[in-house]
Amino acid sequence: MKLTVWTYEGPPHVGAMRVATGMKKLHYVLHAPQGDTYADLLFTMIERRDHRPPVTYTTFQARDLGADTAGLFKQACQDAYDRFQPEAIIVGASCTAELIQDDPGGLAETMGLPIPVIPLELPSYQRKENFGADETFFQLVKHLVKPQAKTDRVSCNIIGPTALGFRHRDDVAEITNLLFELGIEVNVTAPMGATPSDIAQMGKAHFNVLLYPETGETAARHCEKEFDQPYTKIVPIGAGATHDFITEVRALSGSTAPLDSQALRQTWWSRSVDSTYLTGKRVFIFGDGTHVKAAARIARDEMGFEVAGLGCYNREYARDIRTIAKEFGVEALITDDYLSVEKTIEALQPEMILGTQMERHIGKRLGIPCAVISAPVHVQDFPARYSPQMGFEGANVIFDTWIHPLVMGLEEHLLHMFREDFEFNDAAGPSHHGGHQPSGIASVQLQVPVAEEQPSVLNTGGDVAIWLAEAEKELKKIPFFVRGKARRNTETYATSQGLLEISVDTLYEAKAFYAR
Amino acid sequence: MTEHMSPPPATGCRASPVLKQRGQREVFCGLTGIIWLHRKIQDAFFLVVGSRTCAHLLQSAAGVMIFAEPRFGTAILEEADLAGLKDAQAELDRTVEELLARRPDIRQLFLVGSCPSEVIKLDLNRAAERLTQTYAPKVRVLEYSGSGIETTFTQGEDACLAAMVPVLPATDERELIVVGALPDVVEDQMVALLSNLGIGPLRILPARTIEDELAVGPNTVFALTQPFLGDTHAALIRRGARHIAAPFPFGEEGSTAWLSAIADEFNIPREVFDRVTEAPRRRARQAISQAAAPLNDKSVFFFPDSQLEIPLARFLTRECGMTALEVGSPYIHDALHGPDLDLLPTGPQISEGQDVDLQLDRCRAAHPDLTVCGLGLANPLEAEGFATKWAIELVFTPVHFYEQAGDLAALFARPLRRKSILKVAAE
Numbered sequence: 055m056k057l058t059v060w061t062y063e064g065p066p067h068v069g070a071m072r073v074a075t076g077m078k079k080l081h082y083v084l085h086a087p088q089g090d091t092y093a094d095l096l097f098t099m100i101e102r103r104d105h106r107p108p109v110t111y112t113t114f115q116a117r118d119l120g121a122d123t124a125g126l127f128k129q130a131c132q133d134a135y136d137r138f139q140p141e142a143i144i145v146g147a148s149c150t151a152e153l154i155q156d157d158p159g160g161l162a163e164t165m166g167l168p169i170p171v172i173p174l175e176l177p178s179y180q181r182k183e184n185f186g187a188d189e190t191f192f193q194l195v196k197h198l199v200k201p202q203a204k205t206d207r208v209s210c211n212i213i214g215p216t217a218l219g220f221r222h223r224d225d226v227a228e229i230t231n232l233l234f235e236l237g238i239e240v241n242v243t244a245p246m247g248a249t250p251s252d253i254a255q256m257g258k259a260h261f262n263v264l265l266y267p268e269t270g271e272t273a274a275r276h277c278e279k280e281f282d283q284p285y286t287k288i289v290p291i292g293a294g295a296t297h298d299f300i301t302e303v304r305a306l307s308g309s310t311a312p313l314d315s316q317a318l319r320q321t322w323w324s325r326s327v328d329s330t331y332l333t334g335k336r337v338f339i340f341g342d343g344t345h346v347k348a349a350a351r352i353a354r355d356e357m358g359f360e361v362a363g364l365g366c367y368n369r370e371y372a373r374d375i376r377t378i379a380k381e382f383g384v385e386a387l388i389t390d391d392y393l394s395v396e397k398t399i400e401a402l403q404p405e406m407i408l409g410t411q412m413e414r415h416i417g418k419r420l421g422i423p424c425a426v427i428s429a430p431v432h433v434q435d436f437p438a439r440y441s442p443q444m445g446f447e448g449a450n451v452i453f454d455t456w457i458h459p460l461v462m463g464l465e466e467h468l469l470h471m472f473r474e475d476f477e478f479n480d481a482a483g484p485s486h487h488g489g490h491q492p493s494g495i496a497s498v499q500l501q502v503p504v505a506e507e508q509p510s511v512l513n514t515g516g517d518v519a520i521w522l523a524e525a526e527k528e529l530k531k532i533p534f535f536v537r538g539k540a541r542r543n544t545e546t547y548a549t550s551q552g553l554l555e556i557s558v559d560t561l562y563e564a565k566a567f568y569a570r
Numbered sequence: 571m572t573e574h575m576s577p578p579p580a581t582g583c584r585a586s587p588v589l590k591q592r593g594q595r596e597v598f599c600g601l602t603g604i605i606w607l608h609r610k611i612q613d614a615f616f617l618v619v620g621s622r623t624c625a626h627l628l629q630s631a632a633g634v635m636i637f638a639e640p641r642f643g644t645a646i647l648e649e650a651d652l653a654g655l656k657d658a659q660a661e662l663d664r665t666v667e668e669l670l671a672r673r674p675d676i677r678q679l680f681l682v683g684s685c686p687s688e689v690i691k692l693d694l695n696r697a698a699e700r701l702t703q704t705y706a707p708k709v710r711v712l713e714y715s716g717s718g719i720e721t722t723f724t725q726g727e728d729a730c731l732a733a734m735v736p737v738l739p740a741t742d743e744r745e746l747i748v749v750g751a752l753p754d755v756v757e758d759q760m761v762a763l764l765s766n767l768g769i770g771p772l773r774i775l776p777a778r779t780i781e782d783e784l785a786v787g788p789n790t791v792f793a794l795t796q797p798f799l800g801d802t803h804a805a806l807i808r809r810g811a812r813h814i815a816a817p818f819p820f821g822e823e824g825s826t827a828w829l830s831a832i833a834d835e836f837n838i839p840r841e842v843f844d845r846v847t848e849a850p851r852r853r854a855r856q857a858i859s860q861a862a863a864p865l866n867d868k869s870v871f872f873f874p875d876s877q878l879e880i881p882l883a884r885f886l887t888r889e890c891g892m893t894a895l896e897v898g899s900p901y902i903h904d905a906l907h908g909p910d911l912d913l914l915p916t917g918p919q920i921s922e923g924q925d926v927d928l929q930l931d932r933c934r935a936a937h938p939d940l941t942v943c944g945l946g947l948a949n950p951l952e953a954e955g956f957a958t959k960w961a962i963e964l965v966f967t968p969v970h971f972y973e974q975a976g977d978l979a980a981l982f983a984r985p986l987r988r989k990s991i992l993k994v995a996a997e
Contacts, residue, residue, distance in 0.1 A: 055619075055645045055661040057668055064626040087685045089599020089718025092627045094946030100630075104953030106946065113595050116688065116719040130594070137927060149621035150685035150719070153652070178621060179649045 060392040060412055062367035062430055066176035067148045068093055069186025069216075069269070073194070074144060075107040076217035076246035080194075081140035082109045083131045085123075085151035085158045100433050101218050110134040114151070124156045131162055135169070142198070142250035143167065144190065146174035170250065172197045182390075184268040184342070184368055187216050191245050192272040194253055201281055202257035208307045209239040211259040211283075214270030215246035220345070220429040222246060224442035225265060229290065232445050233263070236303060237311040257281045261306045265289065265444065267344050268368065291348035293321050293356055293449040318446035320453040324356055331462070332358055336539065338404040339364040340387070340395055340413055341428025343371020345443075349408050349427045350378055352452060362404045363387065365395070403538035406460065411435070421534055423459030427452075461533075519548035521556045528558045543568045576888060584911040586920050588902060593925025596946050597875060597900060598962075599718030600726025601682065602631050606966065607730055608641040610751040613677035613779045616642040617669060618716070619662065619694060620684030631962075641676070643669065647686055658690075662697050663704075666711075676709060677780045680730060683715035710780060712737065722900040724798035724876045724965065727751055731775055735805035741785035746832065747773045747811070749802055750795035753968040754778075760795070760819075760971055763829060766846045769836045775802070786811050793832055795819060795970060797910070798877035800903045817909045818881035821889045821975045822854035827909070850972035857976025858889055864983040864990070866891035871938035873947060874898035874924050875961035881910045882942075882964065882978075883918065890979050894918035895936045898929065940986060957985045 067084060074082040075097050084090070091111050097103045112130040114123045135143065145158040159173025172193050176186050191213075212229060215222035223246075230240050241259035242252050256277065262285035264274045274285040284306055290299035300313060323329065337359045339349050343366040353359040365387030366375045372388040379386035387398050396416045399407060407417045407424040411432040417424030426435065427443075442448040521529070532540050540561070547564035548556050601624055604616045618624045625644035645665045650656045662681075670676060679701070681694045694713040701711040714733040716726040731749065746769060748760065757774065764772055773784045775792075788810035794803065797818050807813065816831035817824045826847060833843050870892050872879040879899045886892040894914070898921040899907070911920075921929070926947075933941060934954070941951055941958045948958040959982055969978040 055651055055656075055658075055665050056648060057665050058622075058625050058644045058646050059640065060629055061622060061625045063622075064630075065622040067623075068626065087599070087718035088595040088597055088722065089601065089627065089685065090623060091594070091596050091946060092598055092602075092630060094596065095944075096630055098947070098949040099945050102949060104949055106950045111594050113593065114719065116717075119689070119719070133593075133927070149623050150689055153686060153689045177649075178623070179647060179652055182622065 058391075062390050062392070062410065062412065063182035063184060064093070064096075065149055065178050066181045066183060066186030066189070067146060067178065068096070069183040069188070070144065070146060070174055070176060070190040071097070071107055071109055072183070072187045072216040072218050072269070073190040073245045074109060075103070076215065076219075076222075077108075077244075077248055077250070079141040079249040079251075080108060081134050081138050081143050082107075083127070083134050083143055083145045083158070083162070084109055084111050084148055085127050085146070085156060086111045086113070086148035087115065087150050088113045090148050090150075097217055100431060101436050102433070103217070107217075108138065108140070112151075119154065123151075123154055124161055127156055127158055127161055128165060131165060131167075135167055140169065140250075142170040142172060142194075144172045144174055144194070146176055147178075149178035152178050170197055182368070184370070187269040188272050191216075191270060192276060194245070194250070195256065195273040195276055198250055198254045199256045199277070199281065200254070202255070204260050205239065205241060205258050207239055208237070208309070209241040209259045210261045210263050210303075210307070211241050211256050211277075212243040212263045212265060213245075213273055213285075214264055214266030214268075215243065216266075216269050217246065218429075218431060219246070219266065219269070220431055220435055221441060221443045221448075222266070224440050225444040225448065227440070228442040228445035228447055229263065229265060232290075232296075232300070232313075233303070235311065235313055236300070236307065236309040238303065238307050238309060257283075259283060261285060263303070268342055268370075289344055289348055290444045291345065291448060292352040292452065293318055293446070294351060295348055296445055296449060315446060318449060320356065320446075320449040323450075323453050324358070328462075329358075329457075332457070332460075335359045335406055335460075336362040336402075336404045337406045337408055338362050338399055338402055338413075339427070340366065340407070340409040342366060342368050343375055345428035347371075347374060347378055350382060352449075353408065354382070356449070357453075357456065359406075363398060363402050365389065365398075367410075403542045405536065405539065406456075408456065420538075422538075425456045425459055518545050519553050519556045519560075522558075525556045525558050525561050528561055540565070578913055579915040581916050582912040583897075583914040583916055583918065583920055584904075584908055586911075586916055589919055589921040590923050591921065591925040591928060592923060593928065595722070595900075595924045596873070596926045596944050597924070598631060598723040598944070599627070599685070600716035600721030600723065600729055601627060601684065601718075602723055603716065603726030603730060604628060604642045604682065605631055607727060607751060607776070611678065611776050611778065613675065614641060614680060615669065615673060615676045615678070616680045616682055617666065618642070618644040618682045618684055619687045619692060620644055620647065620682075621686045622646055624684045624686075641673075647690075652690060658692050659697055659700075663701070666701055670705065670709060679705075679709055679711045680733070681711065681713040682726075682730075683713065683717055685717045685719050688715060688717050688719060710737070722874075722877075724796070724878075725801075725901075727796070728799045728801045731799060732801040732805040734776065735786065735802060735809060738809070739785040740809075741787040742789055743771065743785070743787070744789040744791075745771045745773055745785070746836075747775055747784070747786065747790055747792040747806070748795060749775045749792055749799055749806070751776055752795055752970055756968045756970050756974060759973055763846065763850070763971070764832070767829070767833055767836075767838050767842060769832060769838065791835055793828065794906065795828075796878075797881050797903075797906050798901075800901070800906060803903075803906065813905070815905065815909055817884065817913060818878075819970050820878075820881050820978060821885040822851055822858060822972065823889055823913075824881060824885060824910075825854065825971045825975065826851060847972075854972040854975040858979045861976045861979035861983055862890035864986045865940075865979065867893075868939035868986065869893045869895050869936075870940045870942065870982075871895045871933050871936055872897045872899075873926075873929060873933075873941070873943035873961070874900045874921070875942070875944050876965050877901060877907075878961075878964055879942070880907045880914065880920075884910045884914045885978065886982060887915060888913060889975075890982070892940075892982075895938050896921060896929075896932060898922070898924065900924070940982060942982075957989045959985050 145162045162171045264285045277283040288299045290296040361382045367390040376386045407413045408427045414424040544564040698711045698713040712733045714729040786809045790811035793814045817827045819825040819828040883894045883897040896919040
């Protein structure tokens with residue numbers, strides 16, 4: 055038993071739903087009790103889909119348990135076939151149905167439906183959502199794709215995108231366009247947008263572009279082995295990774311077509327002097343393995359940030375993330391426990407978080423700005439505008455997204471200079487964000503800045519020096535977005551010097567010690 | 571008191587044939603009630619004993635992360651628990667210890683059963699008894715089922731309240747208990763109305779904290795504010811209490827009928843009743859007439875969701891000028907829904923349970939002006955050109971009693987108003 059407050063991933067059958075809902079003419083018959091239909095709203099509300107997910111839930115109840123749940127399953131399967139006329143059906147069990155062991159795969163097989171019926175084994179009590187998506191797509195490929203003659207012109211499949219993916223819609227458009235400019239045709243994009251008969255054509259491609267290893271890697275490996283299709287290992291998130299991806303694709307395809315990278319503004323935006331204030335900002339990165347890997351590289355090499363810590367919630371990528379962490383000289387945090395992520399962030403006191411919607415919330419609580427880089431998704435992660443993470447435009451979008459939560463260059467200086475201005479003060483947050491209090495209220499609230507709500511931090515234990523009143527007052531003059539770091543640095547410095555008390559001098563000694 | 575009211579219909583829907591279908595249901599399970607109960611009962615923690623799916627449901631239904639540290643969590647069953655490698659009861663003890671250590675403010679702990687915990691027959695009753703002994707007197711531990719194989723959406727609140735009834739102290743006092751979790755502001759209004767009528771002592775289930783006085787016995791009478799409290803109704807009757815049957819307090823008519831039934835029970839003179847209710851009744855009528863204009867002469871189709879459907883259909887047809895085409899409810903309970911069915915004019919198809927695909931076919935054929943349905947169906951129906959009202963908002967918004975009657979009408983009117991003002995057509 056594991057006590058959980060919030061989860062980063064849903065159960066594996068939700069992963070299977072992401073595959074089925076992204077596709078067309080595929081139906082998923084899920085042996086499940088009525089409550090499991092909540093999952094429909096993930097797609098209809100969060101992603102704003104205008105169709106119901108193609109899922110039939112068998113809806114068994116307590117009184118059915120002693121009776122014929124298997125018959126119920128077969129009836130649901132037949133009804134789904136008759137009503138929706140899909141090209142293929144996937145069948146499986148949710149967590150509860152797994153316990154009653156009706157064997158949906160075996161039952162469906164005996165029905166003799168005239169279409170492929172693909173059984174899914176998704177162990178609900180061991181694995182999670184990404185595994186469910188990856189395994190489902192792999193089973194579809196394994197059952198539907200046969201070796202075929204390759205297309206005359208060089209072509210590839212784009213694999214990995216699903217429904218409810220973090221910016222998958224726009225990433226696919228961006229990369230399809232990039233491949234087109236390189237003279238490479240996209241044979242099939244799957245699972246998102248594909249029908250089972252499209253998937254059956256995947257064998258014709260010369261190679262595969264794997265955009266999301268979390269949801270497509272097992273299928274990619276299978277295709278490499280069975281159909282002689284190598285696949286791309288670099289995920290084109292960020293300017294550097296996009297250039298490396300292009301090199302990799304050229305090597306796989308032989309393309310020498312010239313590529314216009316004028317649309318890539320991010321590199322100049324980052325070099326332009328206005329961005330100087332970004333230098334050395336300490337960031338903490340957390341999300342799925344693939345997005346964290348990409349974000350770490352962008353943070354260090356393309357934004358000039360200092361990576362203070364990183365981690366991922368999907369254990370499948372623990373090894374990759376540990377390798378990166380070593381390279382960056384930080385500890386990797388591999389956990390799906392929201393509370394331990396919060397604890398780590400509290401201890402590291404970064405100036406910014408690059409995380410998921412969960413970390414955005416942690417940031418709100420701790421007064422640390424946060425930009426979202428990865429699933430789990432929220433309705434805000436499905437913007438109406440074109441907003442990819444991949445390719446050149448993706449790099450531009452990421453630059454804008456990451457600097458948006460921050461207090462910008464000159465404003466940061468002004469806050470240092472006039473920190474007690476009654477209208478323009480650090481408790482009010484960045485001026486380009488809403489939520490400014492009317493000046494009358496602000497001047498009152500100035501006495502209790504947000505970050506001061508937890509005075510216990512001032513004296514956290516026996517090994518921390520005590521702040522003298524004058525030093526504490528001086529600390530409050532430091533803007534909120536660096537105050538946490540200043541406090542921590544000063545305490546660390548005081549401890550290292552064996553000091554029992556922190557004076558104003560100690561504060562500035564520490565500042566000089568940590569100057570960069 | 572009936573001067574402003576339409577007379578009851580010659581024949582209501584109480585005797586109408588009910589269409590019962592069995593198929594896929596598009597509803598939440600009872601765990602969902604935790605989303606509002608954990609705010610309502612301020613010293614309680616709800617620990618779901620279930621799977622990752624349960625945790626994911628709570629998180630998704632709540633909208634990711636609206637509460638910093640929620641007073642609910644899930645003890646997720648793992649492979650070792652199922653394979654019998656670990657003693658589930660011992661695991662539960664360990665989890666509860668971990669939880670109570672982190673939340674010393676908790677006075678009531680609800681162990682909430684789920685589909686998996688019921689299928690593996692994990693005895694939460696035994697666990698609750700044992701844990702109560704361990705943590706008494708500081709923490710009281712109760713258990714109920716919110717599982718999707720037993721409960722639909724709002725039945726979770728019913729199961730929770732019903733679990734509290736057997737442990738209530740006994741009393742011989744003549745007292746009124748009002749049953750149902752209401753938003754605090756609405757509860758305060760209701761308390762004011764009843765005390766202005768001179769009715770009391772008044773107790774409320776669920777109480778906001780364990781310290782609030784609440785007892786039950788043969789001289790207790792009780793009224794329900796929510797139409798989904800069938801088990802709690804039965805549990806109170808088992809303790810000797812008597813139910814005051816009434817239409818539910820939605821709209822001016824429902825609120826008046828509800829208060830009037832209680833006033834009659836307590837022999838409150840008619841002139842007192844009229845004096846206390848006159849001003850709020852006038853305000854409610856005025857607010858409804860302003861808010862309900864877009865609803866007049868429009869038709870409505872209810873998919874089953876919260877069991878609020880029958881009282882709401884009564885409100886929309888009798889106070890807002892709508893015509894009901896189908897009124898679907900997950901369960902229909904005559905003792906609870908009868909008074910509202912009596913007032914609902916015959917005509918609509920009353921349906922209980924669901925086969926969602928067949929019901930969607932009926933909805934498309936009926937082509938209602940407004941469809942009330944769950945979140946999974948709303949956008950797909952909008953995309954087909956139907957105006958929809960998400961049913962869950964009716965459970966999450968203050969809608970009971972006089973001062974909210976206009977807001978309730980406005981909730982239904984807003985989708986129609988929106989449809990009429992948007993100039994950019996759907997493709």
